Amino acid sequence: MQLRRHLPAILLFLAALALWEGLVHLLQIQRFLLPAPSVIWAAFIENFDRLVHIGWFTTRQALGGFAIGCGAGILAALAVSRWAVASETLMPFAIAANSVPIIAFAPIFNNWFGVDNPFSKMMIVAVIVFFPMMINTVRGLTLVDPAALELMRTYAASELTILRKVRLPNALPYMFSAFKVAATLSMIGAVVSEYFGGNRSALGVFITQEAAQFRFQNSWAAIIIACIVGISFYLIVMLAERLAIPWHSSVRSEAGD
Amino acid sequence: MTQPVVTLSNLGMTFNAGKHNQTIALEAIDLAIQPGEFISLIGPSGCGKSTLLRLVGDLIQPTAGGVQVNGKSAQQARIDQDYGMVFQTPVLFEWRSILNNVMLPLELRGMGRSERQKRAQALLHLVELSGFEHHYPWQLSGGMQQRAAIARALAIQPKLLLMDEPFGALDEMTRERMNMELHRIWLETKTTVIFVTHSIPEAVFLSTRIVVMSARPGRILRVVDVPLTVPRGEHTREETAYFQVETEVREWLRKAKGYATHGLPE
Numbered sequence: 396m397q398l399r400r401h402l403p404a405i406l407l408f409l410a411a412l413a414l415w416e417g418l419v420h421l422l423q424i425q426r427f428l429l430p431a432p433s434v435i436w437a438a439f440i441e442n443f444d445r446l447v448h449i450g451w452f453t454t455r456q457a458l459g460g461f462a463i464g465c466g467a468g469i470l471a472a473l474a475v476s477r478w479a480v481a482s483e484t485l486m487p488f489a490i491a492a493n494s495v496p497i498i499a500f501a502p503i504f505n506n507w508f509g510v511d512n513p514f515s516k517m518m519i520v521a522v523i524v525f526f527p528m529m530i531n532t533v534r535g536l537t538l539v540d541p542a543a544l545e546l547m548r549t550y551a552a553s554e555l556t557i558l559r560k561v562r563l564p565n566a567l568p569y570m571f572s573a574f575k576v577a578a579t580l581s582m583i584g585a586v587v588s589e590y591f592g593g594n595r596s597a598l599g600v601f602i603t604q605e606a607a608q609f610r611f612q613n614s615w616a617a618i619i620i621a622c623i624v625g626i627s628f629y630l631i632v633m634l635a636e637r638l639a640i641p642w643h644s645s646v647r648s649e650a651g652d
Numbered sequence: 653m654t655q656p657v658v659t660l661s662n663l664g665m666t667f668n669a670g671k672h673n674q675t676i677a678l679e680a681i682d683l684a685i686q687p688g689e690f691i692s693l694i695g696p697s698g699c700g701k702s703t704l705l706r707l708v709g710d711l712i713q714p715t716a717g718g719v720q721v722n723g724k725s726a727q728q729a730r731i732d733q734d735y736g737m738v739f740q741t742p743v744l745f746e747w748r749s750i751l752n753n754v755m756l757p758l759e760l761r762g763m764g765r766s767e768r769q770k771r772a773q774a775l776l777h778l779v780e781l782s783g784f785e786h787h788y789p790w791q792l793s794g795g796m797q798q799r800a801a802i803a804r805a806l807a808i809q810p811k812l813l814l815m816d817e818p819f820g821a822l823d824e825m826t827r828e829r830m831n832m833e834l835h836r837i838w839l840e841t842k843t844t845v846i847f848v849t850h851s852i853p854e855a856v857f858l859s860t861r862i863v864v865m866s867a868r869p870g871r872i873l874r875v876v877d878v879p880l881t882v883p884r885g886e887h888t889r890e891e892t893a894y895f896q897v898e899t900e901v902r903e904w905l906r907k908a909k910g911y912a913t914h915g916l917p918e
Contacts, residue, residue, distance in 0.1 A: 542743045545711055550760050551731045560756070564747045642747045642788050 430612040438612035439619055445601075450620040453598035456513055457585040457628070460520020465577055467521065468528025469570070475529070476536035476562070477554075486533065493526035501588040510592045520584040524577035531573035535566025568643045571636040578632045582625040655723055657812050657844040658685040658708055664716030665703055676869035677703045681717070683863065683872065687811070690838055690845045692855035692862045694901065696909050700870030701848040705814050708846060709737055722811060733757070735812040736805030740820055742797035744789040744804075750776065751785035754804045761808070768807075775803040778837060795826040799833070806841060815847045819854065831857050835884055852905070856897050857884060864904040874904045 412432050418424070419431040426434065439446065475482045475489075501519050508515035539561055547557045589599020598617055605613035637646050663681040668674050677700040685691055693701040706712045707719055710726035721729035729735065736757075744753045751772055758768035776782055779799040789797055798818055805813055819827045831854055838845055838858070849855050855862050862876040878897050880888055888894055 540743065542739050542741055543745070546737070546739070546743050548711055549709060549730065549735070549737045550733060550757055552760060556760065560760075561745070564745065567747075640747070642790075644790070647790070 427609050427611050430615055434612045435615040435619070438610075439616040442613060442616055446616060446620050449596045449598050449601050449617070450624055452594065452596045453516075453585050453589065453621070454582075454624050454628075456516040456589075456597075457520055457581040457624070459513070459517040460584065461524055461577055461581040463517060464521035464524035464581070465528045465574065468525045468573070469532050471525075471529045472532030472536060472566075473558075476533050482533065482537075486530075489526055489530055489533075493530060497523045498584060498587050501591045504588070505591055505593070511594055513594070516585055516588045516593060516597075519588040520581045523580050523584040527576050527580070528570075528573045531569045532566055535569030536562045538569075539565050567640050568645060571632070571640065574632045574636070575629060578628040579625060582621060582628060586621050654687055656684040656720075657687050657689075657722060658683070658846065659720040660684075660704075660708075660717070661720075662717035663704075663707065663714055663719060665700065665707060665712070666715045669715060678707075678714075679869040679871050681870075681872055683875075685844060685846065687844055688842055690847065690858055690860045692847045692849055692859040693865060694849055694852065694855050694862060694905065695865030695870065695873075696867045696905070697850075699865040699867050699908070701865060702816050704865075704870070705816050705846060705848050708812075709735060709814050733761070733808050734810060735814055736808060736810040738798070738801050738805045738813070738815045738818045740817045742789070742794075742801040744797055744800060746789055749786050749788055750781060750792065750800050753789065753800060754807055757804060757807050772803070772807060775806055776800070778806070778840065779803045779833065793826075795822050795830060798822065798830065802834070802837065806837070806843070809841075811844060813843045813845045815845060817848050817850065820850065827851070827854065832885070834858060835882075839883055852898055852901050853889070856880075856894060856901060857888060862897075862901055864901060864908060866908045873908050876901055876904065 415429075416431050416433060419429060430438075471485075471489075475485050498519065500522070501515075504515045504519050508518060536558075543561055543565075544557065547561060552560070586599040586602070589597040590603050593600050595601075598621055602614045602617045602621075605611070605617070640646055660681050660683045663678060664676075665678040666674060666676050681704065683691075693704060695701055703712070707714050708721065708726060710719075710730040713727075719726040722734050724732070724734070744750075745756070748756070751769070754772040754775055755768045758771060763771075773782075773785065776785060779802055781796060781799055781803065784792060784796065784800075789800070792800065802818070805815075819830050822830060835858055837843075845858075847855070847858060856878060859878050862878060863872055864874045864876060865871065866873045876897060880891065880893055880897070
């Protein structure tokens with residue numbers, strides 16, 4: 396049944412690959428402009444061990460940055476939602492910062508932490524995921540049904556109890572939306588920040604170096620790895636969401652009850 | 653005479669006092685509610701019925717006069733959880749099963765798991781939701797959700813139940829059924845109830861006394877006794893006394909609205 400549901404998408408994907416392959420041969424497109432899928436696949440197999448190695452290297456930067464950024468974002472959100480003054484002063488900046496192209500700071504972070512230091516990439520990723528994480532969590536913690544707060548008041552519940560029993564569970568769906576965005580952003584952030592220099596075993600460095608030497612099929616093969624990691628990361632977060640908040644409407648409708 | 657469950661003395665509530673949008677919601681409310689009574693508050697929209705209920709529950713504080721619940725201040729009564737409250741909407745937490753929703757107030761009191769489970773199950777039986785313990789709120793109809801909310805309010809075995817138009821969102825048939833059930837629950841638990849409603853039939857069917865309030869500023873216009881015998885049932889709605897009380901309440905309500913539109917009784 397699953398296969399049947401996804402069959403159209405799979406067919407479209409295969410058709411697109413076939414069209415790509417056909418057009419490259421038919422129009423005799425130069426390899427450095429656009430290698431055929433078969434050529435990319437061959438490069439992927441040939442460099443497989445190295446690609447896995449550098450893929451894992453960059454994945455660790457992305458994961459590290461994800462953890463730091465999301466953790467800090469949640470902590471900041473807890474503080475901001477607790478104190479109205481903090482929320483009023485900080486939220487406009489957070490929302491503004493969220494639309495700043497933080498990746499542009501990559502060379503500066505390289506300079507601060509050292510171009511070879513994995514921390515420079517992690518920090519870029521952390522800053523990128525921090526803002527969506529914080530903004531979404533604040534929303535989840537504060538957009539609580541006023542009647543629910545009144546109910547807790549009839550129980551003479553403390554702020555901490557309200558946080559644990561109402562605000563945090565209420566925030567979980569918002570947080571998972573942010574985790575999904577952050578999962579995608581963290582891989583993009585890690586690879587792109589490596590374009591500005593980094594360890595030789597980094598995915599972004601490999602892509603730029605191979606491209607500089609006109610081995611574009613190798614760059615493409617590395618991009619496949621980046622795609623696989625990015626998509627896997629997203630799917631893992633989605634799976635965690637289904638396990639963590641099976642009661643929420645977003646998960647319910649997907650599960651098809 | 654026994655100590656009243658609720659005593660309201662010269663109670664007044666003014667919102668935004670001293671500002672241009674000052675609103676006198678309630679004025680000079682005096683009322684004593686005896687144990688086991690079922691009191692309905694009825695009146696035109698905006699007459700302060702819900703405000704009155706919130707004052708009793710210490711969800712807001714009065715600007716004049718006082719509220720006593722079980723001989724204590726309203727605040728102390730809230731802290732001691734002397735009352736259970738049912739809102740216009742069920743306010744069930746969607747991440748909790750029905751059983752876990754009903755257990756919430758017991759959990760907050762630190763009651764042991766097996767004990768609170770037993771009590772919650774008994775309450776779900778009382779509101780005829782046995783078998784739905786492990787369902788989630790969204791899997792239940794509006795009437796069933798509101799019954800779960802009633803079970804939750806009763807979980808702490810309160811002496812006083814505050815109900816703010818709990819059946820306002822339900823269709824007529826469901827509402828009548830819920831009225832029967834609430835009547836049965838009231839008889840079984842012997843809880844004192846303060847019930848806010850817009851519906852005259854509902855108020856007459858359920859109450860021992862009906863408090864008719866005037867339009868803003870809300871005052872008690874009349875307290876109508878309901879001399880119907882208990883237990884009440886389908887037959888009650890056909891009794892002569894039922895029609896008499898209904899007519900009396902309707903006439904007083906008309907006067908209450910007269911105050912609102914003309915500033916003078918009709």
